[in-house]
Amino acid sequence: MTVKATAALLGPSAEALEALSASKQEPTWMRDMRRAAWQLSTELSMPSGNEDAWRRTDLRGFKWESYHPLPPLLPAAGCAGREAVPTALTPHLGLPETTTGGILLQGDGSALWGSLDETLHQQGVIFCDLDTAVQQYADLVEPHFMTDAVPVSRNIFTAMHGALWNGGTFLYVPRGVQVTLPLQTLTAHMTSQGMLHPHTLLIADEQSCVTLVEEQISGSADLPGLHNGVVELCLKAGAHVTYLNMQNWSQRLWGIAHQGAALAADSQLCWASAGLGSRLHWTGVNVQLREPGSQAQLFGLMLTDGRQHLDYQTMQDHQAPHTESDLTFKNVLLGRSRTVFRGVVWLHPEAQQTAAYQSAHSLLLSSQARADAIPILEIEADDVRCKHGATTGRIDDDHMFYIMSRGLSYQEAQRMIVSGFLETVVTEFPVEGFQEKIRMAVDARI
Amino acid sequence: MANVQEERIEVSAIKGDYQFGFHDEDRSVFRARKGLDREIVEQISDMKGEPAWMRESRLKAFDIFRQKPIPRWGGHVEGIDFDDIYYYVKPADREGRTWDDVPESIKNTFDRLGIPEAEKKFLAGVGAQYDSEVVYHSLKEDLQTLGVIFLSPDQALQEYPDLMREYFGTVIPSEDNKFAALNTAVWSGGSFIYVPPGVEVDVPLQAYFRINSEDMGQFERTLIIVDEGATVHYVEGCTAPTYSSESLHSAVVEIICKPRSRVRYTTIQNWADNVYNLVTKRAVAYEGATMEWVDGNLGSKLTMKYPSVYLRGEGAHGEILSIAFAGHGQHQDAGGKIVHAAPNTSSIITSKSISKDGGRSSYRGLVKVTSGATGVRSKVVCDALILDAASRSDTYPVMEVDEADVSIAHEASVSRIQEEQLFYLMSRGISETEASTMIVNGFIDPLVKELPMEYAVEMNRLIELQMEGSVG
Secondary structure, three states: OHHHHHHOOOOOOHHHHHHHHHHOOOOHHHHHHHHHHHHHHHHOOOOOOOOOOOOOOOHHHOOHHHOEEOOOOOOOOOOOOHHHOOOOOHHHOOEOOEOOOEEEEEEOOEEEEEEEOHHHHHOOOEEEEHHHHHHHOHHHHHHHOOOOOOOOOOOHHHHHHHHHOOOEEEEEEOOOOEOOOOEEEEEEEOOOOEEEOOEEEEEEOOOOEEEEEEEEEEOOOOOOEEEEEEEEEEEOOOOEEEEEEEEEOOOOEEEEEEEEEEEOOOOEEEEEEEEOOOOEEEEEEEEEEOOOOOEEEEEEEEEEOOOOEEEEEEEEEEOOOOOEEEEEEEEEEOOOOEEEEEEEEEEOOOOOOEEEEEEEEEEEOOOOOEEEEEEEEEEOOOOEEEEEEEEEEOOOHHHHHHHHOOOOOHHHHHHHHHHHHHHHHHOOOOOHHHHHHHHHHHHOOO | OHHHHHHHHHHHHHHHOOOOOOOOOOOEEEEOOEOOOHHHHHHHHHHHOOOHHHHHHHHHHHHHHHHOOOOOOOOOOOOOOHHHOEOOEEEOOOOEOOHHHOOHHHHHHHHHHOHHHHHHOOOOOEEEEEOOEEEEEEOOHHHHHHOOEEEOHHHHHHHOHHHHHHHOOOOOOOOOOHHHHHHHHHOOOEEEEEEOOOOEOOOOEEEEEEOOOOOEOEOOEEEEEEOOOOEEEEEEEEEOOOOOOOEEEOOEEEEEEOOOOEEEEEEEEEOOOOEEEEEEEEEEEOOOOEEEEEEEEOOOOEEEEOOEEEEOOOOOEEEEEEEEEEOOOOEEEEEEEEEEOOOOOEEEEEEEEEEOOOOEEEEEEEEEEOOOOOOEEEEEEEEEEEOOOOOEEEEEEEEEEOOOOEEEEEEEEEEOOOHHHHHHHHOOOOOHHHHHHHHHHHHOHHHHOOOOHHHHHHHHHHHHHHHOOOOO
């Protein structure tokens, strides 16, 4: 197996790229894209820490050279079936008390198992691993892959991702098709010191409707790893897309993610993310409202403890008139952890008759934790409604007293208040089964 | 109605020829050559006959200035040609003790600015700055008997060398930023105030600054020390004649608020629209002290100014009230910083900004709570008005909270003048321009209310001038 041939390699390299591309028998266009991205990555340098987006995340512990590029474990297309799914992962499949329209499971950058509702398949919905899509649906993948929502040239991380992406999710919904059942994709990190570059590409054609939930987990809570992911959401005119993400990597994983959405006329995006795992994770979310009538709702929550460091950098980029966006973040901090929320609302001069809102709230449960909030407005149009708010505080003594006077212990009271604080955001994740998963993950932590 | 009509003609006549655009014939006796090197710094120090430590402080700051890169954030300061500026100009006239000693030409300038009126209105001391030297300085007898010192820092250096040496550069060291270093190297003029323990100065102290020589940078230095339980209000106002080439104003203001003191520092900045106004202002507040910055920015090409308060003693309180008005070609990058470094400290930042005719106003702020500063409360409110589609408004607040037992809140909103408000006023027979002016004046009312009366009047007047022709 190719694993042995390249396992000795540490860090990203041109050899790893060639081995990866060859083992997948990729078409020329993809191999060339990888090579061009690799070239680009060698020309770019790591952030110095002086850039606004990187000022608050110290990347000195982010060491490419300590991790293994992961080649495919199995031939991309020939998934062995549900029986072959590692038992550690089976509890994560599906959503509690919620029927899914399809499930895709990937481990260490390779597809392990996949299913899709037969009706959806007949309607032309494509839901498969990205390697298969590159082979079979190049006409859909090639024009969208790292060209628009998240351009490969943005920085060293996107270039490195373009060169070495391994595994990923491809979802295409044809024009006018309404997918009512949520689709689930699960990305697992199984190998110690593994370097993951998962890619999610979602294309919702005109007037279509779809919900994708993505979970990111590690095989064990202390498995070291590196994550450099990209999520691209392309919403054609009138499309409705819900993208929900739960980042629950191991506490020894270092991660970077670039998530981008491009919204055409009258499209609607609901984006929600729960940041729970990782030693350090930086997530850039770039929502571009490109045409009139587009709307985006964004929700986020962070729960950190120990020495965790989570950084979300969001951009509500209003490029057209009659657009709307609304963002809410809630964060709970324990231990010596640190969270950063830096959200930009950018209204271009063309973005008249727009409304943009942003609010971020942090609850500190430890005096050693640190929460940074930077809600930024850049407004170049005048006929707008734009507001933001941010608060940071601790649990109100009166609330604690009230609950404890009813016979609950300090810990129980604290847990109730924290769940209540996060609940307002959790309930905005529009898939009930996914809400339940987040609640369970949160409960396990406090 | 006829009156309103007449008044508007008069106002527009003034606007057509920039109100403060007059300037006196330049009659400076000494002027360092353009540009900056060690020799110029030494020359300034020699001219002033300074002690060795100040000379060394200047030279050290000059080295720091040369090493620090030009800031790449905020406004565009690349347009400043540091070699094309006079760093020191000493006017012909020595500092006057009484109003009679002040030369006629300079009096004329002050007349246009309303200084004698201010004098008549029992304003305590007038430290009026003309070019780089204080030319006129009076301090009321009763203040002198209270032991209040109100001098230019040059004088203070001669008369109170120990106080100067103890506090100069302690709040804002020259390493702080490039422009603080520049100021420390070439500073000239400004104000020095010392208020002894328990003394309450119940009339505002004020100084008027003017830039007169073309291309001359003004680098005044202000040091205010308010001893335990004392109270003072200092008012600084600026207007400058218009010139075609660009000017630089880079001041440093340091304030020390000892325990239980109350200090308010009010600025109305109305530099001509070719001036780069890059100012570092910072106060340290100890136990139970209150520091308030009231900061109005109307003029200049680019202002970068973030008055800050370091709350270092338990129970200290900081307030910043910032107003920015950015018209055509202007960028007001204003805001404020509060650092809570002690328990039970509190702060409020209120920012109001108006952008018009392609102007850009930004709020840039920081609220920081250090570990161990429990029981901190802070509130930041930023409101912005955009008057037309060509203008821009930004908000860059930063909150860094390193302690759990705190309550920090920030909110901001951006909007244009509401149609309903305009309609309401216009339905009562008020023209669109007047209605807009009224709404803008109402919007900045929280600042105007905090100003001494004559400044409030001037502020409203300036807003009216700024609003001229804003409705097309």
